[in-house]
Amino acid sequence: xxxxxxxxxxxxxxxxxxxxxxxxxxxxxxxxxxxxxxxxxxxxxxxxxxxxxxxxxxxxxxxxxxxxxxxxxxxxxxxxxxxxxxxxxxxxxxxxxxxxxxxxxxxxxxxxxxxxxxxxxxxxxxxxxxxxxxxxxxxxxxxxxxxxxxxxxxxxxxxxxxxxxxxxxxxxxxxxxxxxxxxxxxxxxxxxxxxxxxxxxxxxxxxxxxxxxxxxxxxxxxxxxxxxxxxxxxxxxxxxxxxxxxxxxxxxxxxxxxxxxxxxxxxxxxxx
Amino acid sequence: xxxxxxxxxxxxxxxxxxxxxxxxxxxxxxxxxxxxxxxxxxxxxxxxxxxxxxxxxxxxxxxxxxxxxxxxxxxxxxxxxxxxxxxxxxxxxxxxxxxxxxxxxxxxxxxxxxxxxxxxxxxxxxxxxxxxxxxxxxxxxxxxxxxxxxxxxxxxxxxxxxxxxxxxxxxxxxxxxxxxxxxxxxxxxxxxxxxxxxxxxxxxxxxxxxxxxxxxxxxxxxxxxxxxxxxxxxxxxxxxxxxxxxxxxxxxxxxxxxxxxxxxxxxxxxxxxxxxxxxxxxxxxxxxxxxx
Numbered sequence: 001x002x003x004x005x006x007x008x009x010x011x012x013x014x015x016x017x018x019x020x021x022x023x024x025x026x027x028x029x030x031x032x033x034x035x036x037x038x039x040x041x042x043x044x045x046x047x048x049x050x051x052x053x054x055x056x057x058x059x060x061x062x063x064x065x066x067x068x069x070x071x072x073x074x075x076x077x078x079x080x081x082x083x084x085x086x087x088x089x090x091x092x093x094x095x096x097x098x099x100x101x102x103x104x105x106x107x108x109x110x111x112x113x114x115x116x117x118x119x120x121x122x123x124x125x126x127x128x129x130x131x132x133x134x135x136x137x138x139x140x141x142x143x144x145x146x147x148x149x150x151x152x153x154x155x156x157x158x159x160x161x162x163x164x165x166x167x168x169x170x171x172x173x174x175x176x177x178x179x180x181x182x183x184x185x186x187x188x189x190x191x192x193x194x195x196x197x198x199x200x201x202x203x204x205x206x207x208x209x210x211x212x213x214x215x216x217x218x219x220x221x222x223x224x225x226x227x228x229x230x231x232x233x234x235x236x237x238x239x240x241x242x243x244x245x246x247x248x249x250x251x252x253x254x255x256x257x258x259x260x261x262x263x264x265x266x267x268x269x270x271x272x
Numbered sequence: 273x274x275x276x277x278x279x280x281x282x283x284x285x286x287x288x289x290x291x292x293x294x295x296x297x298x299x300x301x302x303x304x305x306x307x308x309x310x311x312x313x314x315x316x317x318x319x320x321x322x323x324x325x326x327x328x329x330x331x332x333x334x335x336x337x338x339x340x341x342x343x344x345x346x347x348x349x350x351x352x353x354x355x356x357x358x359x360x361x362x363x364x365x366x367x368x369x370x371x372x373x374x375x376x377x378x379x380x381x382x383x384x385x386x387x388x389x390x391x392x393x394x395x396x397x398x399x400x401x402x403x404x405x406x407x408x409x410x411x412x413x414x415x416x417x418x419x420x421x422x423x424x425x426x427x428x429x430x431x432x433x434x435x436x437x438x439x440x441x442x443x444x445x446x447x448x449x450x451x452x453x454x455x456x457x458x459x460x461x462x463x464x465x466x467x468x469x470x471x472x473x474x475x476x477x478x479x480x481x482x483x484x485x486x487x488x489x490x491x492x493x494x495x496x497x498x499x500x501x502x503x504x505x506x507x508x509x510x511x512x513x514x515x516x517x518x519x520x521x522x523x524x525x526x527x528x529x530x531x532x533x534x535x536x537x538x539x540x541x542x543x544x545x546x547x548x549x550x551x552x553x554x555x556x557x558x559x560x561x562x563x564x
Contacts, residue, residue, distance in 0.1 A: 039466040046470050053471075057478040185320055189334050196345050201486070207349050216349065 011251060014167075014258035017116055025120055032121035033128070051133040055081060055140060074144035079229055081137050083200035086225045089130040089159055090166045091191050093122040097170035098177030098184045105272040115268070116261050119170035123163055130159050141232065149234025157243050158228045164250040165220060168257030175264040178271055198222050203229070220246075291554035292547065298400070305401045312405045317412060335417040339365050339424055355488075358428040362421065363518070367485035369417030370517045374451055374510065375476040377410030381455030382462045382469050389564035399560060400553055403455035407448050414447070422521055431522035436531055440520040443535065446542045447513060453545030456553040463563050464556070483510045489527050509545070512537035 009016075018025055037043050058077045100118045107113040134155060141148050177183040198221045207213050216222050223238075223246065230237025238246075285293070302309070320331070342364050347357025381403045385392055392399045418440075425431030461468045484492075484505070492505060505511060516534040528534075 040470065041465055041467050046467070050470055050474065053474045054477070057474055058481075061478060061481045185330075189337075193337060193341050196341055202345070202349070209349075212349050 010259065011255045013262075014116070014171075014254050017114065017258075018120055021114055021117055024114070025117055028117065029121040029124040032125050036125065047128065048132055048136075051129070051136050054084075055133075055136055059140070059144075074140075078137065078141045078145055078232070079203055080201060081133070081140075082228050082232060083198065083225045085130055085133045085137065086159065086162055086228055087195060087198055087200050087221065088133075089126050089162045090221055091194070092126040092129065093119060093163075093166040093170045094173065095187060095191055096122050097173035098187055100170070100174040101178050101268060102181075102272070108268045108272050115265050116171065116258060119167055119174060122170065123167045126166065127159075127163055130163070134159070137232075148232050151231045151234055151237075154231050154243070155228060157247070158224050158231065161243075161247045161250040162221070162224050164247075164254050168250065168254040171254075171257035171261040175261045175268075178268050179264075194221070199225055220249075289547075289551055291551045294554065295547070295550050298550065301398055302401060302404050305398065309401070309405045309408065313408055313412075316405070316409050331413075331416055332420070335365075335369065335420040338368075338417075339420055342368075359430050362425045362428065362430045363488065363523070364486065365417075366421050366425075366518050366521055366523065367483070367514050369414055369421060370447070370514050371480050371483065371485050371510070372417075373410040373414040374447070374454075374513075375480065376413070377406050377451045378454045378458055379469075379472060379476065380406045381451075382458045382472055384455070385459045385463050385560060386564050392564055393561045399557060400456065400550070403452055403459055407451040407455055410451060411444055411448055414444075418517075418521060425522065432524055433522050434524070436520050437522060439516075439531060439535065443513070443516045443520050443538070446516070446535065446538045449546050450509070450513065450538070450542035453542065453547070453549035456549030457545070458549075460549070460553040460556055463560055479508075479510060483508055483514055485514065509538075509541040512541070 033044065033047075037046050040046060042049060055077070058080060059074065062073050062077050062080070097119060100122070101108065101115060104118070107115065107118075138148055138152065173183060173187060197219060199216065204213065204216060204222070204226050207216060217226075227238045227243070227246075229235075284290075317331075339361065343357065343361040346364055347361045384402045384406055385399060388399075388402055391397050391402070422431060426433065458468060458472060480486075482505070489505065512529075512534040515528050516531065516538050519528050519531045519534065
């Protein structure tokens with residue numbers, strides 16, 4: 001009975017700690033969104049404008065100028081945009097994770113602050129970005145390619161685990177970043193490389209070799225991107241069971257990341 | 273040396289290009305500030321590798337990894353049957369390193385005035401020197417990538433060393449001038465409208481896709497047909513620059529075009545951007561102190 005309860009609390013720990021401080025979390029998230037756009041004339045409307053402009057640019061470049069024919073061109077744009085949404089949902093929080101604690105030494109040394117909350121606002125912002133981009137994508141897909149398959153309703157089921165994956169890695173990196181100062185640089189480079197390793201600007205459909213295919217699918221992000229694509233177009237993709245397994249795996253990773261952060265955070269004050 | 277300059281509104285030159293006269297003195301100004309530039313460059317470059325396990329090798333490892341990745345993804349995984357894997361990887365890589373340094377430097381330039389607010393507010397400090405070191409640092413990152421590209425290309429037999437490599441310093445100067453011109457323009461705009469940062473990120477992406485970095489000119493001709501307006505792509509300021517870089521590094525494909533006409537076009541664009549960037553920067557420089 002105790003072990004069951006232990007396992008349960010291990011899994012829920014990251015969410016329990018966030019739920020208890022939900023008011024702080026809300027303030028932090030709002031501030032996160034505000035500071036991203038401070039000083040800009042159009043302010044928060046950039047949240048919508050940025051993905052809209054990006055999408056327009058892609059449509060113009062790949063659907064128009066570089067002309068792959070209108071239909072195929074727009075289908076390509078939609079495929080690529082799906083890849084970008086999933087990749088950014090992961091990379092946005094991760095790219096900033098290693099500076100989360102280091103840039104706020106006062107939170108560590110001066111006040112008592114639940115440090116494990118710090119990655120949440122960046123993930124919240126990424127979730128907001130992903131949501132807005134997905135809505136825009138669906139609109140564009142309906143207008144130029146065709147009505148998305150009803151399975152597109154399950155897109156959140158792919159995006160949520162990806163966000164969780166980013167969250168769990170953010171905890172690990174936030175902690176490692178305190179002890180190893182060049183984490184930021186390493187993460188930047190690794191993300192740059194990962195971008196090309198994920199099927200964002202290319203699709204798995206063009207990979208013919210079976211061995212290469214399975215190599216690509218070792219990357220969880222590649223799985224997520226390809227699943228999202230098949231959900232959008234209604235082609236045969238991952239089953240419901242697979243999506244559940246994926247979500248469960250990321251839940252486990254989130255619990256591990258959170259536990260890692262809690263274990264290592266006692267030493268922060270000595271280093272900062 | 274006169275310490276006080278008299279200003280007379282009646283005799284002062286007018287018009288948007290009135291600052292062009294001081295452009296002649298710009299290289300001298302940069303030269304006089306060389307110690308500051310040297311220091312900030314050293315700090316910038318060493319800061320990236322400071323304290324890492326691999327030290328300076330890190331700078332070299334990063335482009336090498338990137339090249340291997342390109343080879344694997346675009347040569348092996350996503351294979352085009354008509355182009356050999358190594359050829360395409362070298363083609364891709366030689367374009368990406370040019371563009372990466374261009375986009376990275378101009379993006380950094382956006383915030384360079386605002387970030388150095390305490391320097392800009394000093395009357396004696398010539399703030400037009402600030403983007404220079406960003407452009408220089410981007411040349412260093414480009415050069416490291418170019419060395420990796422050249423080494424791999426020569427070993428794989430894709431690139432052939434020719435006299436064109438002697439033009440590389442000239443191409444680098446052109447890239448420097450273009451980066452600097454764009455940097456001055458963006459740094460100036462960003463002080464007044466912070467949205468420029470967001471816009472430039474998207475424009476930079478679009479620019480990269482419109483330049484033959486990921487695709488080859490002949491692919492575009494094939495896609496658009498013989499009557500297609502594929503020559504429009506050549507109006508792109510970065511087109512000639514990227515091609516000139518490729519020829520200088522030893523690419524010999526006829527689709528790259530002629531070395532000197534590419535250099536000429538790129539130089540013309542670079543001069544245009546420098547004149548535009550410098551004159552807009554100098555025209556509103558006096559307002560910076562209040563805005564940063």
